Amino acid sequence: MLYLLRHASRHVILALAAGFLLRLWFIHYYPVVEGDSLVYGELARNWFWNHIYGFTRATGIHPTLIRLPGYPLLLAICFSIFGVGHYGPVLALQAILDLATCLLLAGFSARAMGRRAGIATLYLAALCPFTANYVASPLTETPTLFCIALGLYALLRYAETPAYNGWFWALVFSISYAAMLRPDGALLGLVLVPAMFWYAAPRISPSRSLKMALACTLLTLVPFFVWTVRNAITMHVFQPLAPRYANDPNEYIPRGWIRWVQSWSADYASTAEIYWNVNGAPIDPNLLPSRAFDDPQQKLETSRLFAEYNKTQVMSPTLSKGFGRLAQQRIQHSPLRFYVELPLLRLADMWLRPRTEALWIELRWWEYGHHPAETIFSWCYGALNLIYLLLAAWGIRRKVAFAPVMLGYVVARCLLLLTLETPESRYTLECFPIIFIFAGAALGGPGHRDQPTSAPPGSWSPS
Numbered sequence: 001m002l003y004l005l006r007h008a009s010r011h012v013i014l015a016l017a018a019g020f021l022l023r024l025w026f027i028h029y030y031p032v033v034e035g036d037s038l039v040y041g042e043l044a045r046n047w048f049w050n051h052i053y054g055f056t057r058a059t060g061i062h063p064t065l066i067r068l069p070g071y072p073l074l075l076a077i078c079f080s081i082f083g084v085g086h087y088g089p090v091l092a093l094q095a096i097l098d099l100a101t102c103l104l105l106a107g108f109s110a111r112a113m114g115r116r117a118g119i120a121t122l123y124l125a126a127l128c129p130f131t132a133n134y135v136a137s138p139l140t141e142t143p144t145l146f147c148i149a150l151g152l153y154a155l156l157r158y159a160e161t162p163a164y165n166g167w168f169w170a171l172v173f174s175i176s177y178a179a180m181l182r183p184d185g186a187l188l189g190l191v192l193v194p195a196m197f198w199y200a201a202p203r204i205s206p207s208r209s210l211k212m213a214l215a216c217t218l219l220t221l222v223p224f225f226v227w228t229v230r231n232a233i234t235m236h237v238f239q240p241l242a243p244r245y246a247n248d249p250n251e252y253i254p255r256g257w258i259r260w261v262q263s264w265s266a267d268y269a270s271t272a273e274i275y276w277n278v279n280g281a282p283i284d285p286n287l288l289p290s291r292a293f294d295d296p297q298q299k300l301e302t303s304r305l306f307a308e309y310n311k312t313q314v315m316s317p318t319l320s321k322g323f324g325r326l327a328q329q330r331i332q333h334s335p336l337r338f339y340v341e342l343p344l345l346r347l348a349d350m351w352l353r354p355r356t357e358a359l360w361i362e363l364r365w366w367e368y369g370h371h372p373a374e375t376i377f378s379w380c381y382g383a384l385n386l387i388y389l390l391l392a393a394w395g396i397r398r399k400v401a402f403a404p405v406m407l408g409y410v411v412a413r414c415l416l417l418l419t420l421e422t423p424e425s426r427y428t429l430e431c432f433p434i435i436f437i438f439a440g441a442a443l444g445g446p447g448h449r450d451q452p453t454s455a456p457p458g459s460w461s462p463s
Helices: 002-007 009-029 036-049 070-082 088-113 115-126 129-136 141-160 166-181 183-200 206-234 255-262 268-273 296-312 317-333 335-352 372-395 403-417 425-444
Strands: 054-057 060-063
Touching: 009 088, 009 115, 009 129, 036 054, 036 070, 070 088, 070 141, 070 166, 088 115, 088 129, 088 141, 088 425, 115 425, 129 141, 129 372, 129 425, 141 166, 141 183, 141 403, 141 425, 166 183, 166 206, 183 206, 183 403, 255 317, 296 317, 317 335, 335 372, 335 403, 335 425, 372 425, 403 425
Parallel strands: none
Antiparallel strands: 054 060
16 A cells, blocks of 8 residues: 555546545535434444443333444444434545445555556556445445455465464454444354465464464454453343344244245346335335236235235234245245356345435336436446456456455355345445456556565465
């Protein structure tokens, strides 16, 4: 990173300035402070000012465990400095944090592949609208991306001189805080901790390398020990992370309904129009795609169940069981569709759908006759996303240091996403730091003689 600042300062200043303006533009025109953002804000207020990690109800403040405390902690610190409920400084902080992410990724590429790759990575990351867009939303995405970038850069530096130094502690922080932000953040530790052992072993004895990796693991688990004990004492359950369906103990989960959605859902539009409207909003069965029915009888039964739901707008256990029976029929009719085809379609939607979910773009963006300008913009956004992915795929052909670690993270994340019934493009956003690095390798080429390699022993290094 310092190398880029010394030898490519003009590019660094230009890229960061352009990136900062892009983020300010999103903050000004597309701020989104609703939904989960307000949930995190309420948790932060009650935790720091009422000393209860929970939600305010008519009967008082009730403790909860549906969200991990990493992001509420960040909000609470900002609220303490700038005022409770003031999200503007939070968004400004996220803009700075996201630019730091860009610098870390550029520093990684520069040390691993050379100056040109570092500059290319910096521009790709700083000018990417997909990651910049989430700076304008008080959500976990921006700090998660920072943890991933910090973890990769710290791993590279740690592999150079394995010791209990600053980079070791940076690894501890990035792994631990990523997992405290969201449950899937634990995937970062899943790939970085084994890499600590593998890449440090050639420089120190295998036994010492193993001890340091184990030490990192134990240190990253300390916050989760505290969180687990708190949940056991306060909520009377064993819950080291957060529950999959974001439910508190004894809260009803309509598993039959969820399984039925999983038997046909393949796109984000269905998630927003159907899945998220339960409970509390009416649902129009005409919005269902044709793949939601195998025969006319199923369609009639589905319409009947929706009519019952719309009377109360509550997914009762009886209704959930009815949807569960429909799901079972559909699974028996085509198990391959349920277990293979639909999960792959959902994963493809998360990777390839135009990333307009945080913009004021129509949900059904492909209906050209209703909103031609938004449809054209969405196609352009989708094409830009595809360009990033194709560049990264081309960059994989280069011999990039730590490539197995980065690819391992992407594969692990994709395997996890295959289990979800609700596809959202933001779930693949955490892979973009790696996309930027590989795309930078494609544009910048492998190492150059003006930048000495710092790749660990046994890995590729520039000639």
